Amino acid sequence: MIQVYAEKYEEELRNAASAACEKLGVNPDDIDVEINLSDEEEIQTLNREERGIDKVTDVLSFQNLADVRFPFDKEDYPDDVNPENGAVLLGEIFICRKRAEEQAEEYGHSIEREVSFLCCHGMLHLFGYDHDTEEKEREMQELAEEILLSVGQTREKGFEKSTEEKTEEKPVAFHSGFVAVMGRPNAGKSTLINAVVGEKVSIVSWKPQTTRNKIKGIYNEKDCQIVFIDTPGLHKPKNSLGDYMMKSAASATEGIDCILYVIDGEKGYLEQDQANIVGYTNAGFKVVVAVNKVDHITKDKVMEILTQLNAMQHLTAVVPISALRERNLQPLLEEIKKLLTDTIKYYDDDSYTDKNMRFIAGEIIREKALRLLDKEVPYGIGVDIREYAYRDGKDIIDINADIICEKQAHKPIILGKDGALIKKIATYARQDIEKIAGSQVFLTVFVRVKEDWRENDSVMRDIGYDKKDID
Template identity: 45%
Template sequence: MNNEDFKSGFVAVIGRPNVGKSTLINSLIGQKVVIMSDKPQTTRNRIMCVLTQEDAQILFLDTPGIHKPKHRLGEYMVKAAENTLREVDLILFVVDASEGFGAGEEYILERLAQVKTPVFLVVNKVDKMSREDLFPIIKEYAAKREFSSVIPISALKKDNLECLVKEIKALLPEGPHYFPEDMVTDQPERLVIAELIREKVLHATREEIPHAIAVDIEEIKQRPNEDVYVRAVIYVERDSQKGIVIGARGALLKEIGKMARLDIEHLLGSKIFLDLWVKVKKDWRNKEGSLRSFGYD
C-alpha cells in the first residue's frame, strides 16, 4: 500500500462511568490493556491504546468517566477526560443502551457542545435489548445534537466492531505510523501492572473501598531462576479498609495476588513472583502530594 494512503489519528473514548469504554477498547485492541470493573469511575488515568492495521493506525484514548467530582482525585479524572476532547481527531461518545438517557449523558453533551471535533454516538450493550427498543433510544440522542455517525455495538460480544473501525478510518486524516506495529499502549510496564492489580482488588472488594485504593509498584527485577519478582503495595485510606483487603488470615489478599499474577504473567510472558503488601495512607485522594506520587499529575 502507498504510504500516502495510510491514515492515522487520535480518537477519544468518553462516556458516563461504567458504560463499557474499557471493554470496548480491549475488544478493539484484541487484548487486555485497560482494566475492567462493574464499579464506576475505575479508569483514573488517560491511557492511550494503539490499533494498527494494514491501512491505518488508530490511537484510542481511554479517558476517566466524566462525572461530577466529589474529591480532588475526581477533579483530576474529569479534567483529564475533558482536556482530551480538544486534542483529538474524533470523539466516540459511548452510551449504555440498556440504561437510556439520563442526567449523566446530559452533563457530557453540555461539554461536547463546546468542542468542534466530530462525534460518533456509539450505543453499547445492544445485545441486552431488541431492535424495536433500540430505535427510540437512538432517536432520543439524535434529537439532542447532530452526530457524525451513530453505531450500535456490543463491546462484550464484539458485535459490529468492524463497522465501527471502518467508520473511524473513513474520517481520519492521512498520517504516519506514530508507534511500532507491535505496540498496544503508551503506558509504562509498571503502571499497567499496577492497574492489573487494582482491577483484582476492585473485583474482590465492595462498596466504598475500591475508590480508596491505589497501587504502587516498588520493585520489578529478574531473578536468577528466570522468574520476575514484583513487589507491590496496595494503599487504602483507613485501617478498617486494610483489614478488609487482607481478609481473614490473609485469604482475600492471597486470592487477589493469585488472580493478578496470571494477568501479569500474560503481560510479561514469564513466571511471576508477586509480593503484595497493604498499607494505610490516610485520605490520600484529597492530598495533592499523594495524588502526584501515584501518577495523577
C-alpha cells in the same frame, strides 16, 4: 563523539547522527553517543529488560540527560561529562537491522534510508524530543525528514523498480489519528478499547470509576492506525483524585480527530449524556456515538435510544454495539476511519499501548481488588508498585506492591480472614501479569493505610496520579 558499532550501514548511521546534531546546533564532539546495529535477539532482550516489553522493535534509545536545553552547552551538564574527552554523555541507540530491512521493503524505500531514519529518530529522543502528543509527533517527524534530506536520504532513493512497475503501482493511502473515548462511568469504554485493540489495554470492572488515567490503545490495520485514548468516566468529582480524573479526561481531547462517545444502553440516554455530547459538538468536535451493551437490552430499547440520538444535531454517526460480545465493531471503526486526518504511523505495529508493564501490573492488581472487594472500600484504594525488576540473568520478574487504603478499618477487610482475600487478589493478579509479560512473576502485596490519600497530592503523585501530566 559519535561511536557506531555496525557491521553494515556504518557510514549512513554516522552521517544521520551528525546531521541530527548539526540540525540542532550541537557540535558532535561535545556529545558522547553510541549507535548499535543489533540483531533481533539483542533488541528483544533490551526491550524486555529495560521497558518490560518482551518483543522485537525497530529502535530503542536510552537517554542519559533528563532535560536537554537548547542552545546546547556542555557547561549545563557538569555531572554528565566524560572526564576522558570532555563530552557530555547523551545516551545509546539500538537499531534492529532485520526490522529496518523489513520496514524498508514495506515502505518501498531503501534500507539506507530506513536505518538513517531510525538513527535520526533515536537521536531526537536522546535530545529530549518525544511523540506523546500529535503536535510533538509532527514536529519530530518533520525534523527527521529535514535531517534525512540534508544527508540525501530522500524517500525516492533506493527505488529500484522499473518505470513499468512504477506506473502499475497503486499507492495505498495511510490514514491515522487520535480518538478520545468518553462517556459516563461504567458505559463500557475500556471494554470497547480492549475489544478493538485485541489486547488488555485498560482494566475493567462493573464498579463505576474504574479507569483513573488516560490510557492509549493502538489499533493497527495495513493502511490505518487509530490511537484510542481511554478516559475516566465523566462524573462530578468529590475529592482530589476525582478532580484529577476529570482533568485527565478533559485533556484527552487535545489534538484529536474525533470523540467516540459511549452510551451505556442499559442505563439509557441520560440527560448527562446529552449535556456532554452537546458540549463537545458545540466546541467543534466531531462526535461518533456508540450505543453499548445492546446484547443486554431489548430491540425496542435500542430503537428508543437511537430515535433520541437521531434528534440530536451535529452528530457524525451513531452505531449500536456490544463491546463485550464484540458485535458491530467493524461498522464503528469504518465511521471513525472516515474522520482520520493524518498520514503518520505514530506507533510501530507491535505497540498496543503507551503504558509500560509496571503501570499495567499496578492496574491489574487494582482490577482484582475492585472485583473482589465489596461496598465502599474499593473506591478508596490505590496501588503503589514499589519494585518491578527482572531477576539477574533470569526470565523472572519480582514485583513488590502496596495496596493503599484510606481508613484503618479497611485494612482487615482487604486482608480477609487469615489473609485469604489479599492472597486471592495477588494470585489472580500474578496470573494475568504473567500472561501479559510472558515471564514468571513473583508478586508480593502488602496493605498500607494512608489516611485520606485521595486528598493528598503527594501520595497521589507517588502512585501515578500526577497533576503535572494533565495540566
